Structures are given as structure tokens and as C-alpha cells.
Amino acid sequence: MNKEIVINAAPTGVEIALLEDKKLVELHSEKSDARFAVGDLYLGKVKRLMPGLNAAFVDVGFEKDAFLHYTDLSPYARSLLKFTQMAMNATNENPLDFSKFEVEPEIVKTGKISEVLGGKPNILVQILKEPIAAKGPRLSCELSIPGRFVVITPFNNIVAVSKKIHSSEERKRLQKIIEAVKPKNFGVIVRTAAEGKNTAELYEDLEHLVNIWNTVQQNLRGATAPTKIYSEQNKTHSILRDLLSADYNRIVTNDKNIYAETRNYIQRIAPEKVEIVNQAHGNVFDSMGITKQVKGSFGKTVTLNSGAYLIIEHTEALHVIDVNSGYKNVSNNQEQNALETNLEAAAEIARQLRLRDIGGIIVVDFIDMKLPENKKKLYERMEEVMKADRAKHSVLPISKFGLMQITRQRMRPEVTINTQEVCPSCNGSGKISSTLVLEDEIERNLQYLITHKHKNLKLVVHPIMHAYLTKGLWWNTKIAKWNRKFGQKTRLEKDSSYHLTEYHFFNEMDEEIKL
Incomplete structure (x- = not known):
């Protein structure tokens, strides 16, 4: 598979696209003024304790206080509080030596937030999810x-090796190396990318x-x-750190x-791959057709190559994806048609989840199939295409x-790119008042204004x-019938800037009357 990373820099920030066989599978963006990114460390001030939620609200400088639940406190929360205070009070004459730091006893899993954060102290925290x-x-x-x-975790001495490294001998080798070189008071998690790496x-x-x-x-x-x-390092570096592997054969940027x-980063971590970095000019998203893919991939309807299509809907509680066969027809067998369409849809659904970074509960309504073996094939296919996530x-x-249910973790705001605009007449409802209903509404309001002693009224409506x-x-x-009915002449004017059902009344001073 041909994998590429495309980095497009603009005055407002950086956009990063991941391509697999020229097809967009992930889209990341980093604004030039980005704050509160996942992984950033802040010194926060506990503002409110919420015993009912077993959580606290912490001021980290955002317009709304950040949320810290007891389950996210870490067993070493007391050690962290102690460290925060000691580090804040340290001086050149009395520096803090972390290797001599005495770790406090762990907190219990079923404890109360008030038992740990009582007194509303300052505490060092890490952004787990962006606003x-x-x-x-x-x-x-x-x-x-x-x-x-590797990943370091302060205050513990545990060494863990990624389960994705399947060789037990390699896992033991890596564990021995890390146990021999790691400093005191640090836990270390060995990442999958460490497989085969030497001690140095x-x-x-x-x-x-x-x-x-x-x-x-x-x-x-x-x-x-x-x-x-x-x-945390800028998103470009963090993506390279987390994603770059032997599979990637091209990195393109216009900055x-x-x-x-x-180039310097790759020279340090993988000198043999430094030549895969290429510099382009202008908007590299436009020149490589990524902008076109973005515009075609974020609508409510996503069309597949075969003519089948997906409908993606979002609610407060979950996301719903409906699979429709369109005009796809691979055989005269209805069951076979359904299976082929569903298998194709599974790959696109996996791509859409990554591309839009959809998280939470996703319910997929595939085309109905009767045979259990076909349902099993679809399930196995979905698991296979989700492995890249x-x-x-x-x-x-x-x-x-x-129905198939999928749960997926989301670490950043879902990527949504509007490909439609809300109709100014119906505000997105798809319905507007009928002419008769609108006529009755205008008549009622006109009667109300005349009853309340308004004279020389002007009514402005859409030309239609x-x-x-x-x-x-x-x-x-x-309008003549209304004038006779209410015994008062009302001037009628049109304004093409109004939407179809919009109208306004004005008094004799040409001031709008708010109803």
C-alpha cells in the first residue's frame, strides 16, 4: 500500500492529510493559535468539588473550567500534589532532585474526590481531551x-511492553534493557516502534x-x-512520531x-528514510487533489464507486450510518448483492470514522442479509478494515x-466540514408556512397594531x-380588503433581500415595529 503524509501550511495554521493509495483517510489541523492540545501540561487551580459527580472543576486558563474525574486522578495523585508544591517552591539553592523524591501511598480506586483535593490546591494536570x-x-x-x-510515566517504577509486539523473546529483551537504564521514580511503557531497536x-x-x-x-x-x-510538540511532529513507519514512502510539505x-527529525529517528521528504510550492492540498476529496467526503451522503451510498446522521446520543445499494447489481442473487454492497460499505465506513474522527456509539444499518455465514463475513471484514484505526x-x-454497533474513542473535536447551508426561509426544517397561513398571520398582526393605535403603517414583504x-x-x-376592514390605509412595499416568508411592519417614522 502506498502511504503519504501531506502537510499544507497557511497563515491560519497547518493542515495534515494522510493518504493511502492516494485516498484521504485522516485529516488533522493545527491552528496557529492552538491552545489546550491533548498532551499539554498545565498548572491548574481546583475551583469546585462536585461530590455528586465525584469530580472537580479546575481552572487551567480556558474560558470554562476543565473537568477532572476521580477515575482520572491516577493512583499517585498524592505524590503529584506533593511534587507540584515542592517544584513550585524549589530554588537554585534548594533544587528538587526527582531521583530522591519520596512517593506517597496510592489512593484507593473507590475513594472520594474531596478526600484527595480537599482545600482546592494547585495541581499539575495533563489535557486528556480538547475543549x-x-x-x-x-x-x-x-x-x-x-x-x-517509549513513554515515561512519573511516580511509578513499572515497565510495560506493548502487546502488539508478539514475540515473547523480544518483549523480554526490551523489558530487560529498560529496567537496566531507566531512572528511579519513572515508569516506562515500551511502544510497538521499539521492536528490534538496540540499547543505545x-x-x-x-x-x-x-x-x-x-x-x-x-x-x-x-x-x-x-x-x-x-x-506537546507541534502536531506535525507528533503525527510523524506516532505514525511514521516503513509503510510510508512520501512526505510532502509546502513550508x-x-x-x-x-528532515532533521527523520534524520534523527530514521536516517535511511530522509529522502522521502519533499518540498512543494503553493497550496499542496489543491495541487494533489486533496481539497476535492475533502469536499466530496464530508457531506451527509457519501457515494461509493459502485453506486451504493451511505447516509451519515449525527444525534446527541449516537451516530447512525445507513447503507443503501443504489443501482449496484453484481448478480441476480439478492443475497449476494447485499453481501457485496455491505463489504464495500464496511471499508468506506472505517475510512469515514477515521476521516471525521467520529467517536462514541456508532450504529450501522447494513442491507439485510439472511444467511448467518454472510453476516459473519461482514463482521470479520469490519474488524479487518478497522485494524488500521x-x-x-x-x-x-x-x-x-x-444492526452493527461500533464504539470508538475520540480524543479531539469531531472533524465537520459544512458542505451545505441552512435555508434562510425554513431554517433547515425543510418546511415553510403556506401562503394562507402566512396571510392569516400578517392579518392578525396588522389588526393588533391598529388596535393599539399605530397609524400610517408600512408593510414590507418579499416580492412574491x-x-x-x-x-x-x-x-x-x-391589501385593499384589509384597508377597508380596519378603516386605515396600510402601505405595501417589497424588498428582494427578504426571504420568502419574511415580513416587517414600520411606523410613520419609518422605524421597525418589533412584534
């Missing part, structure tokens, strides 16, 4: 600093992360909450600084109602409504 809609950031006290091959490479990565932790300590010295203590940084997910077999109210002989028009 989404009206919600502030989601926080965690289980701090972790990721590198290329692992130690260099570990030392780099320990230096970052030392920087965190320095930044805490004398700090006042709320403030950012450490920011010379990103080009130089990317880095987000934690779970796929359930098709239920007796013919104006034509309706003035059709026929002048003495038999609707």
Missing part, C-alpha cells in the same frame, strides 16, 4: 510523556523524555496557576521550515435487528408575497 462544543477540556493526573520508542536507541529516547520532565520541573518553579507548563524540521474501538456482531397580496383588480386585492 469540545460548550465543554471545557477534560483533564488527567495520570501524566505521560511520549517519545518515539532506546536509551537516547528515554534520556530525551527525562530531560523534558526536568524542563517541567524548571517551569513549575515560582509558577502561578493557571499557566501552561509544557506543550520550508516544516520541510527542514521534518489508531483509536481504541470495539465492533459487535450484527444483532437480530440487522407582494405579488400575491396585490393580485387582481385594485379594489379586490387582499
